[in-house]
Amino acid sequence: MPLMEPYRVKVVEPIPILTRAEREAAMVRAAYNPFSLRADEVTIDLLSDSGTGALSAAQQAAGMRGDETYAGARSFFRFRDTVSELTGYPHIMPVHQGRAAERILFGAVLKPGQLSVSNTHFDTTRANVILSGGVAVDLPCPEAADLDNAYPFKGDIDLAALAAKLDGPDDVGIVVMTITNNGGGGQPVSMANLTAVAKLCREHQVPFFLDAARFAENAWLVIQREPGYADHTPQQVARLAFDLADGAVASLKKDAIAHMGGFLALREEGLAKHCEAILIATEGFRTYGGLAGRDLEMLAEGLREVVEPDYLRARAAATAHLAELVKAAGVSVVEPPGIHALYLNAGRLLPHIPPSEFPGHALATELYLAGGIRCAELGSLYLGEEDENGVLVKPAPYELVRLAIPRRVYTQSHLEYVAETIAEVAKNPERVPGYRVVEAPALLRHFNCRVEPIR
Template identity: 65%
Template sequence: MEPYRIKVVEPIPLTTPQQREEALRRVSYNLFDLRADEVTIDLLSDSGTGAISAAQLSAGMNGDESYAGSRSFYRWHETVSELTGYPHLLPAHQGRAAERILFTSLLTPGSTVVSNTHFDTTRANVELVGCQARDIPCPEAKDLDSPHRFKGNIDLKALEQILQNQQESPVAAVVMTITNNGGGGQPVSMDNLRRTADLCRRHSVPMILDAARFAENAWLVTRHEPGYQDRTPRQVAEEAFRLADGCIMSAKKDGIVHIGGFIGLKDPELAQKCERLLIATEGFATYGGLAGRDLDMMAQGLVEVTEPSYLAERADIAAHLAQRIRDAGVDIVEPAGLHALYLNAGRLLPHIPPHQYPGHSLACQLYLRGGIRSAELGSLYLGEEDEHGNPIKSAPYELVRLALPRRVYTRSHYDHVAQTLADIAKDPSSVHGYRITEQSPILRHFSIKLEPAKG
């Protein structure tokens, strides 16, 4: 059962199919542009969408809003220092701000950043400074149905080859995303993290954690990695941070707050460069674009998130939804993770070609039939077309991510999601594809406009 009781409730919108159809047409079939009051179950993202606890709200009431050197900053600094072990800590208003500051300070144009899988904003911030973002997930990640427990790992053989051959494009950093969101929410093993750190150290390349979901990664390590069954998630997390040279974090995930993030570093010179840029673009180094109450709530969230009872329930409710989806006849990326489940839309809708976007088609159907908002992770997200709309590059898989907000929805909400999927799966051939009418050259999925494909 949930290790909490509900103290405050918020009504959710209940709309008609006609209202949803009109709303989707109005926003040119871009689910990001829907108003929140047009969505019944919102699984678009787990970023900043969680429910804060009574203890977090109480901590926020103690927020010190002094411009410099606030008590909130020092409370936050002590908590994050104990967790990560990094001597240099800089708050930022969210993860992509931390990425921008770190990459601008660390990278030089023409270099490469290697990752198990970059998330979309991470990739964008690498490319915006003139660098290449290169993904080398482990071979097991290619089999979406495999029960392999650590499909978030990086390919160590490929990494060693890249690090040994840096003449054309030097490697400026290796970013390890835990858990591997772009790779289906799969965890990274401590063995893989340790061996990656050893390779990076040998070649004098910094290893940086994208630690947005560090606690969920730690939980899965304690469940499935030999030698860690008697460790607590907190102990595993502390070890992971100390293996790396630094981290970037969106606290909107495993900080369980609505806004916030940070940079943690061992290198004092790099930290100083980051601090100068932070002050110029985000705010003074002791608030980094955040209110004092945000820092206090983040500190409390970072303590709560490694509680075994919290993580056990999060894993249980994800497993409950995963089994209901399987029972509905829809395949997911296996094994089921914690922060999201990834539907195999390409397998459910084989009649829709990649560049009519089966993932987006399924996401639209979830909204039209059940008021459920989700996110496509397929050829709309990763694909490319020429100026005439002809395919140049397709995604390796056509997926839909159901991101699970923390402490927000109950099992009956998720049963509604599964039942909606079951209804779609009864007649998948009735689902049609889409074509792009307008798009941005970067991060196009956020602002894209589409229309139903003809024929």
């Protein structure tokens, strides 16, 4: 069956198309940091799938009935009921985005020095653990170390390593499973792995939470790849996952296909009351949490649309199509491809650039210069460790570039343009220079650093 988007375009927006010289000038102005580019300087924006999706007609219509009452708005109860039906959790708190839920949860659960253990913490999750006084520990499964292996659930946690951590001597304050595992190449987590994690956490009386920003995409990949789930719906698989945990945080800018919003969902009443106090003090009253009524309405509708099999099937097929085109051009990707993003193996494409000169950042920069494509490095600039003089002392395990695909925004021809641009860069990869950091903050440096090419 040919690849076809299960929707038709109703509103369009012009795409900026710049010359090579204009893109070069833009990158100089941005100090070679894609995060510092202006939107009108970007042709295809694959920097993030967070808050970048296209709203449906039904979501737009739902937004028009938004109730902006400060407390007890009708829109909150529609949102609450939708999230409760999806997750089964009795205590639902809206927040403006996922990192707010992380901050509230870690502040309530983690004591100074305690560990937060995860399959992989993403950047803001790790930062919120650190800011709460905790220590973030990643325990990806052994199969994740082989980028070329077709193992279907590389997002799994290493169960033996988790059991060892829980047995001590370190004090584990929380276990967080990210579904899908964004920092680990967008790979899904199996239900078998989640079930085993839940059992270990119950035995050791350690809270177990999901980072469920891409819960629907994880459910779809479980249906496709894990025996015993082929006859389940995405909503049924998602509910089974939520049933295993004590609660969840979620950025709904991903799998609710909305521009703003998130939730903190909890099972235990005492923790919920503690978190609610922090919510009111920092985000807003418990029935709006920093969101407008129209946001709550659009989120509720988006949560219903995202579990539709036709939508998920087409989104997965689009990513797979892009992956095949990229591999045909001789560029390796993290296998097997996930859904929300394609991860390019920049270290393999650019072997002449050492980790200290950030090959992932170099490839991301070159894709913008060559075709106006903005994307993000997930390599030593993001994950590497440096000394007090800014010298890289521990490179990232892999040098990757993430092409995050916004939901319902780009068509097949847009993705084929991306593949053609990658293919052009891959013809002469030795021409791509490395980069050095000129200025960077101590935390989350990839967002605000200034770099320059090494000529």
